[in-house]
Amino acid sequence: MLNEKMRKLGTKRSTIRELFEYGKSLRRERGDDAVFDYSLGNPSVAPPKKVDEVLTKLIKDCSPTLLHGYTSAEGDIEVRSRIADYIRTSFGANADPSLIYMTAGAAAALSAVLGAVVTEGESVITPAPYFPEYKVFVEACGANLVPVLTRADFRPDIDAIAKAIDKTTAAIIINSPNNPTGVVYPKEDIAALAGLLKDKSEEFGKTIYLISDEPYRELVYDGIEVPFVPNFYKNTVVCYSYSKSLSIPGDRIGYAFVSPDMADADTVFRTICGAGRALGYVCAPSLLQRLVAECCGISSDIGIYKKNRDTLYSALTEYGYEMARPDGAFYLFVRSLCPDAKEFSLAARKYGLLLVPSDDFGCPGYVRIAYCQSPDMIERSLIAFRMLAEEFKNTL
């Protein structure tokens, strides 16, 4: 008997993935130049040269049985030490290699962490709009995702979150710099959230965990600072991925970081490892673990993303689109020009524009634009955005 829940998950693909697949067929039909695929956060900015240099060097110099062999399930201890050093130096935070769990990207980290700190029937809060897979991962634990709408500027609404917390609340997931809005939560928001979680943990007599999903940490513009969440709230697990910072999303490498200041840090860490084991993760890819150890603090050319943001933000604003000006990540969250964002996204396809309708992000009426594309494609797409805006101006 097939598992009905999994059948649905596999049959109804994520809107983002579906649009990505549609884009591939559209390219075959119309040619590469006529498709402006803003669907997927798949960086078109090349990885830093160092990525391929390190890989080539590892392949050349490292013993192949070590390089391609199993590491400990938690990851290679030297790799984890390098990452702990980086966290200590960069964020002034406590970090312990034995509390870092190397994972196949942030999705694997989130799945393992949720599997550890959430039990059946509990709930997990997240500010909405939110990354749609959160719902999938939370429901896989038999738990319930509770989206809480952000303020109009897409910063978390602390009062609304306070009201949403109840005795079933196991954890809160935040994601800053944010997908899909590009907003970076300032210090005062993190501090307020930390205060709230401390109070509520006391009130309900249990730890409410803060899960900080940070694949976009390095992707910020104009010198904006991203607060390191464990410095504000000790019961934090950071889920990190090198997908975006190093432009290697297909390689699947990241980690879960448990703050050494956390109550029962060791037990929480081992529980995360246990959950990863039950999910079928044996170890994070060994070759890629060794790669990222050499690339701490390095990132792709963020200048390109900044240029893309500036180009799109100024052009789209001129054409009459409304959006928050993002400080980080590589997304614009643009108000749909008609009430139904799905209809708007369908209309955009005519012009070769692939925009993700926001319904699955828990915040209808917008489209997400992933601007991690080549500046050239972005320039060429502007006319399509203008025509789309004009179509809707005329029909309104």
Place this chain on the structure above:
Amino acid sequence: MLNEKMRKLGTKRSTIRELFEYGKSLRRERGDDAVFDYSLGNPSVAPPKKVDEVLTKLIKDCSPTLLHGYTSAEGDIEVRSRIADYIRTSFGANADPSLIYMTAGAAAALSAVLGAVVTEGESVITPAPYFPEYKVFVEACGANLVPVLTRADFRPDIDAIAKAIDKTTAAIIINSPNNPTGVVYPKEDIAALAGLLKDKSEEFGKTIYLISDEPYRELVYDGIEVPFVPNFYKNTVVCYSYSKSLSIPGDRIGYAFVSPDMADADTVFRTICGAGRALGYVCAPSLLQRLVAECCGISSDIGIYKKNRDTLYSALTEYGYEMARPDGAFYLFVRSLCPDAKEFSLAARKYGLLLVPSDDFGCPGYVRIAYCQSPDMIERSLIAFRMLAEEFKNTL
């Protein structure tokens, strides 16, 4: 509230992994030469040269954004086509690229397949001794693993399996060449099992799936043939890994193959993809997908494993140990020299020998010897095996 089941899984590590970690500390203490680590199926035989050649070439010639970018969740279609071609040509079986799901190794494949074809409260049968993680993966689905002891020669006991099948049976997992016994199931066993599953599926009015876990497919000696299971039973999913054939277990790459002859093959396939999604698998590592597409049908130097098997089998038999002579994989399953295999394994540590007690394999009274080690280590370990045998001869 921490998930208690996951805490246990993370705290009580698999016996194999625990022994592997112990081995690392023992090496630091006594030196590399004094430890004979037979715990982990971590090939010490180097990957074929082609592995590093292909990787270097991919890094040099391939567009980095393609090479390190997301593939479709199911895997790159060209990679899947190459694998389908290989299956068609090598096994004379039907194969369809759109029914091949690239995974992070066989463990990920098994987890996704079980998540798809098993629902809560059902059960999964496997011949015992069996690979201990089967229990973890099956229980993660809220299902129950039902081990059925093999015959004395470690071939499946079809009559006993027939008796064990009931209305809760969702699937049977087989593993040939077998971990931990090294036995290869002959055609007549697969045919008998296929007949049984066909009858029982009819009797219970539902499909009982056959999950064929085949990481050791290429590791067979003396020209022994490994039957391709879907040619015998159409409702088969093959879980394959390149870990052992290419000696790249740390890289985590493999696939799940759904037979196109299966009833509702497309739906089963999509359900497997849905389960993979819920487990946090975004796509199998892109770089490694492209690697294995170039390495179909290639394997490490099996001659070394055969030599190891012959050396160990003849020496250990001479020292008075009892075991089945294995035709494949790289394991010897040796009868413990005292009733409690754990006690025996502890005694072996004195001589630097790390042998896995068989209790977790669902068949007490044996130890597993993973002989995927350097022939040099194996030669040097013989004296330790002899001393161990003598210690027990003297106490009996």
